Structures are given as C-alpha cells and as structure tokens.
Amino acid sequence: MAKKFPLHPKHPERICWGCDRYCAADAMACGNGSDRSMHPAELLGDDWYTVGNWGLEVEADAALRDANGKVLER
Template sequence: MAKNFPISPKHPERICWGCDRYCAANALACGNGSDRTMHPAEMLGDDWYLHGDWGIEPPSASDKAVDEGRS
C-alpha cells in the first residue's frame, strides 16, 4: 500500500519524492538517480494539486484550519 502523498510538507527540500520511501536528500536508497526528485510544490507552487489530474482530493476548508492550528 502506498503512503499518502503530502500536499504541503514543511521542508520538501530535505526529501526525495521519487518513490514511496521518501529518503533523505543526502541518502538516496532507491537508486532513483544522482539527484533527488523535487516535490510538485517546489516546481509548481503551493496550489499544485488544483491543476491537472493528480488523483488527489483537495483539502477542505476545515482541514486547512486544523493544519494551520498545528503550525
């Protein structure tokens, strides 16, 4: 079973997003290449999941309020 893909992680630059292992950027275990795969938010902006067919349900307003309270 695949892990849920985070919509907006706190520090996406620290992780390789190329597979379900989510390795640290300096310890690529899957052999995905010589560099890490960037999170879509790093390339497309914070609203990346609203455009295209990602197969991800946008978070509801109540989910955003809960997430903002955790910061």
Template sequence: MARKFPQNPSHPERICWGCDLYCPAKALACGNGAERTMHPAELFGEDWKSFDRTLGLADDGRHRATSGED
C-alpha cells in the first residue's frame, strides 16, 4: 500500500517527492543523476489542492481550441 501523501509538510525542501521513497534531499535513491522533485506546495503555494487542473481542457481531456469569439 502506498504511503499517504502529506498535504502541507513542515519542511518540504528536505525531502524528494518524486516517488514513494521520500528520500532525504541529499541522498536520492533514484540514482541516474536525479534531482530533487519539489512538493506541490513549494511550486503552487499552500493552497495547491484547490488548483483547478481542468483549465483549458475539453470534456474529453484534450485542450480546447481558443477562438476570439469568447
């Protein structure tokens, strides 16, 4: 079973969030020259869960064509 993903950790910069390992930032187990993956709270702010991921998508998940008529 996968670990529960923390919503707003106290120090997200100390951990890599790229997989279920949650490695310390200085000891990445992914290898392959990997860099630390930032937590969504670092990228989008503490209200990252309310970010609307559907903006610009049609009902079938494809990007909508934009026209000047709207």
C-alpha cells in the first residue's frame, strides 16, 4: 500500500519524492538517479494539486491553507 502523498510538506527539499520510500535527499536507497526528485509544490507552487488530475484524494478544506500550511477561516 502506498503512503499518503503530502500536499504541503514542511521541508520538501530534504526528501526525494521519486518513489514511495521518501528517502532523505543525501541517502537515497532506490537508485532513482544522482539527484533527488522534487515535490510538485517546489516545481508548480503551493496550489499544484488544484490543476490537472493527480489522482489524489484531497481534503475538502485543503485548498484553504496559507503558505505555512495553517487552515484559513472560511
């Protein structure tokens, strides 16, 4: 079973997002390449999951979070 993919990780730069192992960027065990795979939020911005079909089950209020991941009032 795959791990739940985080929408807004606190420090995405510390992890390789290339597979379900989520290895530390300096200790990749899967041989995913010489460099880590970036989290989509690093590439596309914090609202990356709102565009396209990523196949993720998103919480109803997940889009109402600030840059620090805190839930905003409706």
